[in-house]
Amino acid sequence: MPASHGRNSLQPSRLSHAAGTAEPTCPRTLGPSGKRLPTPSPPTNRHLAAHRVAFFYELDRFTCPSSTRVSSGPASLPGRHNIHSPVDPGHQPLHPSRRPRYALLMAKLYFSFAAMNAGKSTLLLQAAYNYRERGMRPLLYTSALYATDGVGLISSRIGISEPAELYRAEDDLYLAIRDHTEAGKVDCVFVDEAQFLTPEQVWQLARVSDRLRIPVMCFGLRTDFRGKLFPGSAELLAIADVLREIRTICECGAKATMVVRQSPDGRVLVEGEQVSIEKSVYVSLCRKHWEEAVGRWPVLGP
Numbered sequence: 001m002p003a004s005h006g007r008n009s010l011q012p013s014r015l016s017h018a019a020g021t022a023e024p025t026c027p028r029t030l031g032p033s034g035k036r037l038p039t040p041s042p043p044t045n046r047h048l049a050a051h052r053v054a055f056f057y058e059l060d061r062f063t064c065p066s067s068t069r070v071s072s073g074p075a076s077l078p079g080r081h082n083i084h085s086p087v088d089p090g091h092q093p094l095h096p097s098r099r100p101r102y103a104l105l106m107a108k109l110y111f112s113f114a115a116m117n118a119g120k121s122t123l124l125l126q127a128a129y130n131y132r133e134r135g136m137r138p139l140l141y142t143s144a145l146y147a148t149d150g151v152g153l154i155s156s157r158i159g160i161s162e163p164a165e166l167y168r169a170e171d172d173l174y175l176a177i178r179d180h181t182e183a184g185k186v187d188c189v190f191v192d193e194a195q196f197l198t199p200e201q202v203w204q205l206a207r208v209s210d211r212l213r214i215p216v217m218c219f220g221l222r223t224d225f226r227g228k229l230f231p232g233s234a235e236l237l238a239i240a241d242v243l244r245e246i247r248t249i250c251e252c253g254a255k256a257t258m259v260v261r262q263s264p265d266g267r268v269l270v271e272g273e274q275v276s277i278e279k280s281v282y283v284s285l286c287r288k289h290w291e292e293a294v295g296r297w298p299v300l301g302p
């Protein structure tokens with residue numbers, strides 16, 4: 001497997017081992033004296049499945065379920081039908097001492113953050129579609145601040161949208177999602193506009209991944225138009241298992257990490273409430289041009 005030495009690789013010797021392609025030149029196959037290490041015993045299907053699952057998770061692919069499910073291998077691979085399920089009815093669980101350690105990492109809390117108009121909702125909807133395409137059930141949430149007539153809708157600028165559950169600041173998302181699982185299996189939870197989560201709700205979502213063993217993927221802005229972290233984003237940056245930056249670019253071509261809020265006549269606003277849900281009044285800029293836009297540069301002397 002060529003990716004075994006890539007920057008995202010996890011335990012290259014194991015991965016190449018899992019793929020069945022030993023690499024004679026790999027220094028990891030040589031002992032301290034330069035002699036070749038003894039070849040390990042052939043892996044079982046259970047080992048192969050565990051390595052595949054770990055590999056795709058560590059790559060942080062939102063399409064990990066589909067990637068795993070379409071990978072080559074016998075259809076009877078353990079956990080193949082649902083790698084997120086804490087209980088796999090297809091086989092007897094391993095004794096804890098023999099259980100692959102990656103089994104404990106099956107559900108994570110993800111935070112994908114970006115400036116405005118980077119395509120967060122598009123990515124969310126695409127990932128949710130991938131789950132549904134495989135016969136799995138994603139659960140979508142968006143902030144009640146975006147509700148239209150009390151109905152939640154996650155919409156992308158490129159014209160796709162999906163209905164979503166609404167969350168309010170006072171909601172307990174752990175209890176709400178647990179109730180959903182009692183009505184039917186939930187394979188993944190997606191949260192749009194995650195910057196509006198309260199810090200406590202971020203912890204509730206962490207419990208969903210830790211205790212309900214359901215992956216939670218949050219998408220949101222990192223900072224507001226003043227350059228300050230949103231409370232929900234700050235908590236996610238603090239405790240999420242996987243952080244992923246979705247890139248967009250400033251008008252100068254550099255990576256845009258900041259947003260400015262503009263009035264309808266194009267003036268840059270430097271004061272106001274943190275929460276404003278009108279996307280059209282935000283522009284993403286790089287840090288350098290953001291400082292200039294909000295009047296922090298050039299610095300005027302006394």
Ligand SMILES: [Zn+2]
Pocket residue numbers: 250251252253254285286287288289
């Ligand atoms: Zn710029």
